[in-house]
Amino acid sequence: MSDAIVVERLVKRFPALIPGRAARIAVDGLDLRVQEGRVTGLLGPNGSGKTTTINVLLGLTKPTSGRATVFGRDVWRESLGIRSRVAYVPAERTVFDWMQVGKFIGGVTSLSKRWDSEYADRLIRRWEIDKRASMGQLSTGARTRVLLVAALARRPDILLLDEPTTGLDPAATDDALSELIGFAADGTTIVLVTHHIEVVDRICDRVTIMSSGHALLTSDLEDMRSSWAVIDVTGPSRPEEMHQWEEVTSATRRDEYTRLIVHANPAAVVDRLRLLGAEIASVHPLTLREVYLGVTPRAADDDLA
Amino acid sequence: MMLKRIIWHDLRWRFLAAAILVGMTAGVIVLGLRLPPRADYVHHLDLAWFNLPGASAVLLPAALIIGSPGTLVRPSRDVAYVMTLPVSRERWVISHIAASFAALALLVIACDILFVVAGWTLDSVLRVGSLTVRSLLLLAAAGAWIPLMVALTALVRRPVIAVPLAFVLLSFTRGNRFRLDIPAEPHAAMLASLDPWAFADPRAWNGSIPVASIATATGMALTGILVALFLIRRRDM
Numbered sequence: 001m002s003d004a005i006v007v008e009r010l011v012k013r014f015p016a017l018i019p020g021r022a023a024r025i026a027v028d029g030l031d032l033r034v035q036e037g038r039v040t041g042l043l044g045p046n047g048s049g050k051t052t053t054i055n056v057l058l059g060l061t062k063p064t065s066g067r068a069t070v071f072g073r074d075v076w077r078e079s080l081g082i083r084s085r086v087a088y089v090p091a092e093r094t095v096f097d098w099m100q101v102g103k104f105i106g107g108v109t110s111l112s113k114r115w116d117s118e119y120a121d122r123l124i125r126r127w128e129i130d131k132r133a134s135m136g137q138l139s140t141g142a143r144t145r146v147l148l149v150a151a152l153a154r155r156p157d158i159l160l161l162d163e164p165t166t167g168l169d170p171a172a173t174d175d176a177l178s179e180l181i182g183f184a185a186d187g188t189t190i191v192l193v194t195h196h197i198e199v200v201d202r203i204c205d206r207v208t209i210m211s212s213g214h215a216l217l218t219s220d221l222e223d224m225r226s227s228w229a230v231i232d233v234t235g236p237s238r239p240e241e242m243h244q245w246e247e248v249t250s251a252t253r254r255d256e257y258t259r260l261i262v263h264a265n266p267a268a269v270v271d272r273l274r275l276l277g278a279e280i281a282s283v284h285p286l287t288l289r290e291v292y293l294g295v296t297p298r299a300a301d302d303d304l305a
Numbered sequence: 306m307m308l309k310r311i312i313w314h315d316l317r318w319r320f321l322a323a324a325i326l327v328g329m330t331a332g333v334i335v336l337g338l339r340l341p342p343r344a345d346y347v348h349h350l351d352l353a354w355f356n357l358p359g360a361s362a363v364l365l366p367a368a369l370i371i372g373s374p375g376t377l378v379r380p381s382r383d384v385a386y387v388m389t390l391p392v393s394r395e396r397w398v399i400s401h402i403a404a405s406f407a408a409l410a411l412l413v414i415a416c417d418i419l420f421v422v423a424g425w426t427l428d429s430v431l432r433v434g435s436l437t438v439r440s441l442l443l444l445a446a447a448g449a450w451i452p453l454m455v456a457l458t459a460l461v462r463r464p465v466i467a468v469p470l471a472f473v474l475l476s477f478t479r480g481n482r483f484r485l486d487i488p489a490e491p492h493a494a495m496l497a498s499l500d501p502w503a504f505a506d507p508r509a510w511n512g513s514i515p516v517a518s519i520a521t522a523t524g525m526a527l528t529g530i531l532v533a534l535f536l537i538r539r540r541d542m
Contacts, residue, residue, distance in 0.1 A: 055541075058389045060388055060389065060541065061541045062541060080391060080393045084391040088389040090385070094382060095382045096311075096386070098314060099314075103306075106306060108307065110306040110307055111390040111391055111392060113391075
């Protein structure tokens with residue numbers, strides 16, 4: 001399977017508006033590969049560079065250095081060709097507040113070569129979208145549905161979705177996600193930026209966790225589920241030494257035990273610990289949430305929903 | 306459709322301001338006309354509007370106001386969304402220039418309609434062909450400033466800075482562009498042959514084509530387009 005998106009050593013630095021202040025580095029040496037037809041989740045704390053990365057991929061923001069391509073085309077120089085194959089749902093829902101929903105959708109239609117009117121009408125009916133309402137009158141959830149229609153009915157090869165379930169009730173979230181699963185089954189490449197870990201768990205087959213503008217971890221979710229574990233060790237242990245082990249992501253001493261987060265081959269780590277005389281209090285596989293919190297030490301719980 | 310709507314949404318207040326400025330001036334001019342019966346109406350309009358000084362006093366400011374599009378230079382969610390669709394930055398810039406030119410054309414047409422109606426009520430001889438040619442020249446002369454104004458706005462990034470700055474810069478150029486006599490008085494003085502507004506004066510066409518002025522205006526418009534494209538192509542949206 002070839003790569004739909006390739007990002008190599010990408011840097012985006014925003015110059016300081018006030019002289020003397022330091023420039024803000026939004027993306028700092030990011031490497032990312034998204035294979036065609038796969039659903040990739042981008043997770044990370046606020047300010048970790050996820051949205052800036054999406055903006056770079058859409059040609060909205062010029063990379064400071066590094067390389068980013070979509071279907072082999074440079075995202076800055078050949079942006080127009082890319083955008084005819086990519087559809088986007090922005091995280092910010094307050095777009096075109098002054099425009100009627102029907103006119104907004106009509107406007108997107110006029111700029112889309114592969115617009116699927118029948119599918120759009122079906123979604124509009126099913127999601128009870130009032131085409132005569134002004135975008136500014138809609139609730140957050142209704143705006144999300146309108147933006148999803150505008151993206152999905154373009155029948156893109158790549159969907160870039162920034163928080164695509166914001167404001168949706170559980171039933172509407174299920175419905176939207178089932179549409180996305182349908183697109184993925186048809187071979188559409190999807191990149192999903194979200195703080196909703198359960199959404200990633202449900203529809204993504206690969207995840208990249210970002211922090212401070214770079215990727216901390218990229219893994220298939222299946223591999224993650226089978227290879228990541230938390231091991232609590234009692235008795236004498238030297239966390240500093242364990243941290244150096246290749247399989248260990250972190251080793252932290254707690255009151256009565258030492259907690260190891262392991263990203264590969266937990267059984268081998270357990271054997272090694274036993275050989276060193278440590279007692280294994282518990283071993284259990286990590287959920288995506290635990291992995292996320294494990295690799296992003298500064299992540300606060302309120303970053304996650 | 307999407308581009309037209311978003312550009313018009315941005316343009317409408319500037320268009321209204323320009324329309325008030327131009328409409329009031331044209332209205333005062335026709336109200337001030339006192340013509341003998343069967344007089345050559347276009348000749349009188351030449352004195353009041355088409356010769357210099359004249360319409361440049363209002364159409365040039367109108368072009369500067371209309372040609373300072375905020376959406377082109379201000380980061381906004383709406384624009385960012387549009388630019389995720391297959392719309393090139395070149396098309397985005399050219400659409401703004403074209404919309405500004407169309408808005409200016411509307412004002413010139415509205416003035417013409419006003420002049421035609423006034424001529425009819427004054428029982429004067431109206432030569433529609435002459436009026437049309439003169440208006441087209443006026444539109445071309447004023448329209449040539451629009452790309453330059455768009456480029457200036459793209460450079461300073463704020464219409465509220467770009468418009469006064471353009472007036473200040475223009476005040477240093479030769480030619481009394483912002484003078485309008487009501488009632489009109491004949492003026493012998495004409496603009497220099499290289500002046501981009503000179504070709505709009507019907508007297509400049511007596512016996513020869515004002516090539517130098519046309520070339521200056523064309524060069525000015527092309528420079529404006531190229532600079533605006535250069536600036537917007539490099540900018541984060």
